[in-house]
Amino acid sequence: MNKLYLKIRPEGSGNFQPALTTSKGMHPMSAAKKLISTNSTSLTILTTAIRQDAQGRYCLNDCHKASGNEASKRPGVWMDNAQTKALITELTDAGIPASPSETDAGIPTSPVSSIKGGTNQGTYVAKELVYAYAMWISPAFHLKVIRAFDAMMQVSSTVEATPVLPKTYAQALLAAAHAEQERERLAGENAVLAPKAEALDKLATLDGVHNLRSAAQQCGWPEKIFISRLMELKWLYSHTVSGRKLAYADKVKAGLIEVKNVEVKRTGYVEGVGQPMITQKGLSQLRILLGTYIAPGKSAPVPFSRPKEAAS
Structure with missing residues (x-):
């Protein structure tokens, strides 16, 4: 079965138009993420929106801003901490949950990533490191971060329960990719259940x-x-x-x-x-x-037969 894929190809001079393709070169989840390299998230700490990169990591610079922008609490200072480096090493060795796009592409997600230049520059880290950074800043800020994540999860659960129509072409492609994956999953389940259904159908009229x-x-x-x-x-x-x-x-x-x-x-x-x-x-x-009996030396299964009268 062909899968839906997103391919970025040039249309005219300097313009790029996303398009569906069945090429095996790129998974639609990964490609659509590349259309939007960073995105805003529902995570908000003390009225400050915390950005996320394409792999779902959170911007430490936004967290620093939410904490009060104290110079001694900058992300760079915390990253130089020996305990922070040990925690990053532990996360790297143990592995952290990857975003759907990274999992599909077979690429492991690093706990730390930096974007230099542009409007989205900053240091992006895994959720575990956000907690650790907040604890380093202060117990009070740590508590606020915990509550902010809890609030985000509650909102996320409500949003997931309500179907939302895609507003952009990239979102429509992502929705199409999800639908295709769900169809493939159901097709796999049907392949497993079909022999069972056939067995029950053939025996349904017997007494x-x-x-x-x-x-x-x-x-x-x-x-x-x-x-x-x-x-x-x-x-x-x-x-x-x-x-x-x-x-x-x-x-x-x-x-x-x-x-x-x-x-x-x-x-x-x-x-x-x-x-x-x-x-x-x-x-x-x-x-x-x-299953179906296949006689020795035969490739075709023996047809299902109706019985003679059962012996008393």
């Missing part, structure tokens, strides 16, 4: 319980091979003396097999024996467990 011969016919398997498979699956076992096939107690308790008492004529007497009978529930599970 009652079935002896082993009838059950084998219902599942499309030769009787002897069918019984052997049931013994392998621990549904049946052979009596040590008579060799008769008996049902395991747990399968009877689960409603997969019923035991029907039948009379067998012996020389001079009649013996009552328990005959295992496969229930509808059992047949449904067996169709899934066994």
Whole structure:
């Protein structure tokens, strides 16, 4: 199945127009993020909006501004701290959660990134480092940062529950990419569930319980091979003396097999024996467990067959 991709290609002189493509060169999530290198976020600390870069890191310069812009508390001073360097090393070694775009592109997210020049210049760090920076500034500011993140998460939960129409072309591309990923996920689930649905559909019109011969016919398997498979699956076992096939107690308790008492004529007497009978529930599970029987040397599966009258 082709995936949606975003490709940036020149249109005319110096202008760039984003376009959909099925090229494997770039994932739409990564490409759309590149259209907007930084974006504002709902994280606000003491009325100061904290910017984020394309990988979701937070701007320490904005946090410094929110704390009061004290020169001794600049991000650069904190970054030179030995404890800060140790924390960055720990995050780098352990790995931090990557944004969707980075995960799809197979690129790990660094905990620290710097943008030099332009309107979005500054030092951008992972959330864990924002907490650590705020704690370094003061306990009071640390508490304000914690509460700001909590408020952002509450707003985010509310926004996610309300569908929003895309306002820009880049947002529309991102929405299309999400929709394509969801379709692929559902297609994968359908591929797994289809055999189960087929098994239930084929058994839906059958009634009652079935002896082993009838059950084998219902599942499309030769009787002897069918019984052997049931013994392998621990549904049946052979009596040590008579060799008769008996049902395991747990399968009877689960409603997969019923035991029907039948009379067998012996020389001079009649013996009552328990005959295992496969229930509808059992047949449904067996169709899934066994799948379709393919005869040796055959490539095409043996067609599903209707049974003859079940023996009493």
